[in-house]
Amino acid sequence: MNGVKQQVIRMIEALPEEITVDDIMAELYFKQQVDTGLKELDEGKGIPHEEVEKRMAKWLKR
Numbered sequence: 788m789n790g791v792k793q794q795v796i797r798m799i800e801a802l803p804e805e806i807t808v809d810d811i812m813a814e815l816y817f818k819q820q821v822d823t824g825l826k827e828l829d830e831g832k833g834i835p836h837e838e839v840e841k842r843m844a845k846w847l848k849r
Contacts, residue, residue: 799811827833
């Protein structure tokens, strides 16, 4: 069985014993955001690196 529940259980088991519930929630949120981003890239929804550089240059000049 390799469902989402099992993935979450394995992730939690890999964390240190002294972790808080807030830390676990932050880890889950981070994983969700990364997974969403990777899915979007697979679907071709990413922004080319050159475009990111252009956008960042505008922010940095302000």
